[in-house]
Amino acid sequence: xxxxxxxxxxxxxxxxxxxxxxxxxxxxxxxxxxxxxxxxxxxxxxxxxxxxxxxxxxxxxxxxxxxxxxxxxxxxxxxxx
Numbered sequence: 001x002x003x004x005x006x007x008x009x010x011x012x013x014x015x016x017x018x019x020x021x022x023x024x025x026x027x028x029x030x031x032x033x034x035x036x037x038x039x040x041x042x043x044x045x046x047x048x049x050x051x052x053x054x055x056x057x058x059x060x061x062x063x064x065x066x067x068x069x070x071x072x073x074x075x076x077x078x079x080x081x
Contacts, residue, residue: 037055
């Protein structure tokens with residue numbers, strides 16, 4: 001159990017180190033994708049779905065819906081402004 005925790009901490013540190021080498025303007029998007037992946041994964045596991053393909057598609061759909069929603073918000077602001 002402690003070995004697993006230590007490994008997770010080490011992996012997190014490596015990820016953060018790698019992230020620090022990426023241009024600042026990209027970091028937010030990368031972190032958003034990883035956080036979305038983790039949340040969707042947890043949600044699917046709650047309904048007993050543990051399928052990498054389903055997870056990938058669910059994350060893709062989530063990001064697409066967010067992007068489409070953001071585009072709609074931007075159009076509304078443009079129309080009002």
